[in-house]
């Protein structure tokens with residue numbers, strides 16, 4: 001067809017036609033809300049760097065969850081917040097069936113809420129050093145395999161003990177499933193975590209529970225507000241020894257996703273979201289399983305700050321970001337804006 005007959009604006013002029021030819025439509029089922037829960041009662045503690053988000057005690061969270069479920073929320077991702085007194089070098093409190101996460105899981109199941117319960121599986125919220133698993137023993141005479149070191153000091157920080165951590169993760173997964181988790185999501189970027197968790201769950205007859213791998217997770221400055229929210233900043237060092245380096249090509253992301261799938265991940269995730277749309281597009285195209293994206297705390301904080309200053313239209317900008325995720329191939333979107341998006345979808 002000669003170029004002079006081609007007018008791209010024809011499909012844009014009529015709003016009905018625009019809706020008709022829209023390729024991506026957001027559904028309530030696309031969204032998962034991360035929530036922070038801490039032990040106690042009647043607690044609703046604001047998270048300053050994430051306006052509109054709170055640390056809740058299980059009783060208050062249950063009320064909120066039933067309200068959000070009535071508004072169409074289908075899934076949540078639970079994070080435990082732990083006071084310093086409960087923390088130790090190996091994160092023992094993560095395995096306590098009476099911790100805030102497990103208590104919430106049981107309460108939600110008992111209340112019969114129709115919500116998919118996903119739990120974050122990690123140790124950084126539970127260790128006194130704030131790393132995602134027990135540390136490698138810094139002393140010279142470390143035994144082969146270096147198991148369960150009880151070290152909290154920063155002297156000679158050598159990183160997280162991968163193989164000790166993945167054994168613990170399998171136990172934590174079982175504790176969560178016993179309390180009612182439908183899906184577990186290991187976020188620590190430990191090698192072979194998925195394999196260890198899958199065999200732990202299967203051994204405990206939780207063959208029906210799914211694993212969502214935080215397969216492609218970069219060491220990112222965009223996690224800043226989360227570390228306030230979850231009281232989990234590393235006390236020394238950083239997470240670059242286990243999380244991915246954003247200077248590398250996205251082939252590394254494909255390998256991470258493929259390995260997790262080979263080890264039994266039912267779903268994979270790319271994290272953060274907007275700064276990594278290129279990675280999301282590649283991974284979601286390549287994998288044969290559903291692919292989630294995590295719009296992280298720093299992304300949320302930027303939208304909030306700019307809109308509170310009156311510099312950006314919050315709803316328009318956030319909805320644009322959600323469509324960008326769909327366009328890049330995300331099947332699921334984990335976002336602190338999930339409840340707002342549901343309201344915006346319902347009202348349009």
Ligand code: PBG
Nearest residue numbers: 122187188222223226296297298
């Ligand atoms: C813990 C964890 C983090 C996030 C999710 N799980 C923090 C981190 O890795 O430092 C970040 C989520 C967010 O920023 O919203 N492993």
Ligand code: ZN
Nearest residue numbers: 122123124132
């Ligand atoms: Zn962690």
